[in-house]
Amino acid sequence: MAATVTLEPAGPCCWDEPVRIAVRGLAPHQPVTLRASLRDEKGALFRAHARYRADGGGELDLERAPALGGSFAGLEPMGLIWALEPEKPFWRFLKRDVQTPFAVELEVLEGHEPEPRRVLGRAVHERHFLRPGVRREPVRAGRVRATLFLPPGLGPFPGVIDILGVGGGLLEYRASLLAGHGFATLALAYYEYEDLPKTFDNIFLDYFEEALNYMLQHPQVKGPGIGLLGISLGADICLSMASFLKNITATVSINGSAFSGNRVIYYNQTKIPPLGQDPRRIKVVFSGLLDIVDIRNDIISGCEHPSMIPIEKAQGPILFIVGQDDHNWRSEYYAQLAAERLQTHGKETPLIISYPGAGHYLEPPYFPMCPASMHRILDKTVMWGGEPRAHSKAQVDAWKQILSFFYRHLCMPSKL
Known part of the structure; x- marks a missing residue:
């Protein structure tokens, strides 16, 4: 049969x-x-x-x-x-x-x-990964190395800069999918791509400011502000941009930390020292995998720690997407510290959406979960956390939350 x-x-x-x-x-x-x-x-x-x-x-x-x-x-x-x-x-x-x-x-x-x-x-x-009518444009503007995805139609469109984590190179899959929902999305490389630096030792926000200005000046991108979307280290870069740069309308942090981890953050005369880490806190778990969740130095002074990004200066609302089983670092704890800092300074409380059973790599819907893989900096296989079914459901819901957040804060003001 x-x-x-x-x-x-x-x-x-x-x-x-x-x-x-x-x-x-x-x-x-x-x-x-x-x-x-x-x-x-x-x-x-x-x-x-x-x-x-x-x-x-x-x-x-x-x-x-x-x-x-x-x-x-x-x-x-x-x-x-x-x-x-x-x-x-x-x-x-x-x-x-x-x-x-x-x-x-x-x-x-x-x-x-x-x-x-x-x-x-x-x-x-x-x-x-490209809906019909979505246009893909390589970007080589000044120092900026990126790809811009434009939705179908005449535009202009609300703009988003998409920044991934420590993997290096230029990955476009999330930006291309986001463009299919009506956002002009810039997938931004920042090291180990073409003529960009081969390593990423410190965070110099002037490069990311150049990318922001490119978007603000693009005729197909609707102002007056831009949205930011980042995961892991990319999320911390986005939070730094929102805290120091102008014309940021809304920021989404996926499993970020809101700290300068093991890199110095520079902008003009401002320098945020790294929190630092202690490799002795790495634990070896099953099959020889490394658990690095406790590798960072202890935070003694909480939300006013000198290594924390000054997000009380951030423009626009912030959405924290958090996996409760994140084993890269304690994302939920860091999001709560960020909320405390904003409240301490009389600022708007950020939206925190926390997912039980979700690990570090919260990707677009239906991506298979990555429970463990090679860590680019440690050059060892580390665990990222997550339970497959719960992680998958979190990815579907988080994508809806991100789209809704950007629709609300990037699209709706133009209709008022």
Whole structure:
């Protein structure tokens, strides 16, 4: 018997969009195993599988049928995507070229584990990072090295600068997806890319000010201010920009710390000293992984510590997205310290959204969780935290919260 795998929408969709997966042509109550596989641009294989049972009509709809086990269990319509795991241990899921899609191969196999039998049906599902009409423009302006993504239409559009963490290079996947929701988004590189510095030893905000000015002067970017979106070290850079630079309208920090960690932050005559860290606090956990959550030096003086970014000077509202199981550092604790500092100085309390079971790398929806990978600075494999199901749900909700926050603070003022 041949089975048919159907997808809704039937054609390609963007990575941050859900897809409805169904199987028709099965026998009533037939046990089957669904398997998903994907190869990234470096050839690394990611796989997931789950066991199901067809209904009385020989149909299987993942929006109605719970998985009976496998890579996940329960009602998880997108489980075959977010549960993808690398064949190579500790390999992080990334999209490096947003101009090409990821192709997810879906297979229906007869029976359940340990050895599902013959393949009953298959389909290939394309997941893109550029919505139709989104324009991609490489940016080489002064020292700025970046890529600008412009939404479909005439514009001008509300602007956002997107800054990632310590990985170096230029990754565009989050900025490209954000542009599909109506924001002119600049994916900004700041080291180890083209003629930028090979290492990132200190934070000089004048480079990021140059990127901000580029956005403010662009004819397709609507002023008077720009939004900032950052994760990890990128979040701390965004918080520093909001605290020192002009024309910042709203800032989103994903698992940031609001401290100058192990780098000095410079802007004009201002210098924020690093908090510093003690490698002796690193713990070796299962499989030789390192837990670095306690590596930073203790904070004795709380929200008035000299290494804390002076976010009481920040322009516009701040949204802190926090994973409670972040093992890079204690993001929730740092967000609370930031809130205390703002309150101490009589400023608006930031919005803190905290997700139980979510780890450090909170990515756009349906990205497979990265529980551990190589740390670029330590050159060791470290754990990032997170429980796959909770982390996945957090990514979906956080994306909605980020879009809503930017719509509210970047788009709505122009309609008043």
